[in-house]
Amino acid sequence: MSATVSFAPPQKAKALERTLEKLRTKVIAGDLMPGEQIRQQEMAEELGISRVPLREALNVLADQGLLIHRPNSGYFVAKRAQSELAQISRMLELLENELIASIDWPDDEHIARMATLNASMRVVATTEDWTPMIRLNREFHHLMFGLSPLRLIFEEVMRLWPLADTFISSKMASQDARLRTVDEHDRIIESLRRRDHAHCLAVMETHRASTAAGLGPTVPPPA
Template identity: 65%
Template sequence: MESALQRLRAKVISGELSPGEQIRQQEMAEELGVSRVPLREALNVLADQGLLLHRPNSGYFVAKRAPTEMAQIRRILQLLETELLASIEWPDTDTLDALHGLNDEMRACATQEDWTPLVRLNREFHLKIYSLSPYRLILDEVQRLWALADTFIATKMADMGARLRTVQEHDQLLRCLAARDMPQCLDMMELHRSSTSSGLPPERRAGEPHTTASSS
């Protein structure tokens, strides 16, 4: 089921499946090389995360999202992520190595024709940092919101320059974490959010509240 889930998610975030498009389950199962059971499980996961809509007696459809929805998601993430980052236990050597490994995988993906795995790796990178916080309820909500933000983050990541810049900003954030410098960590994360926001087309930012930070 995991393989079907990741491949289906990639089709949504890359735009191969358009907002509002219906998922034709038999065709999709054949394309992914899986039976209807794991496909249905993957569809249910993506529906729970808000990337798909399930309409009884009609099936599954790619969710449509207005620009103002992403503005709200970014604003909530800004507030919640700051709480998580400010409360983390400093990562040990193994955790820092794992974070460097994720960022190195992103670096390798950044120049590839199929760069879509980078969106998942980017999410895993950030959530691994936030998981160092004891605030589990906040972390659960941030995980949910990151799933909703995938398609918008993919809009930015479609530009190779933005992908490379993201990896470089992660390098800087890792240096701040290794130095155990919380003010610098918070400042770097704010710069990283602003960079992500500037990578989105203007119509994606319509209705955004005035703030120097936008999304991770």
């Protein structure tokens, strides 16, 4: 998470997080298209906020790579090519595998939090507005990856995930894919209960392959 969010006063941090999520949802849902400029006055009025917190949120999303800031021009939705997806996917695969191989096994409370998130995803998966599933999906995986003591790798994975959100949303546009994702999460939770690193890696590889299916070319692993 951006330091802008982490060190803000509690109320300001909550307001900023809500603004960030609304802007992310607009990008993911296609309300803001790649290359489109953010009209700050119009957006502030639409979200019911002033331009100061809006600019703060825009800066965070620019830092995360979802937006591009052009001095003297404004903020634009980033354009991501399929080749970039391939690179992001490959980096996440390598880094996530390091985290999974090193996780400390969760207690029952941690497992219950993951199960609750996944139950919420199952409900949202069949609704007309399924976009909250992107946030829930991100939180689910961060709970799992956060079990690793490798904090620098974890922080890098957190930095990369927002770059993948728009691609993941392409898969989740299908209700069948959303429900399949939830089923795969159930298997991830069960693998954590088994306390078997090799099994966790195998389950995650299957889940990752399912997400990548139909999203274009991938970077092949080295021979």
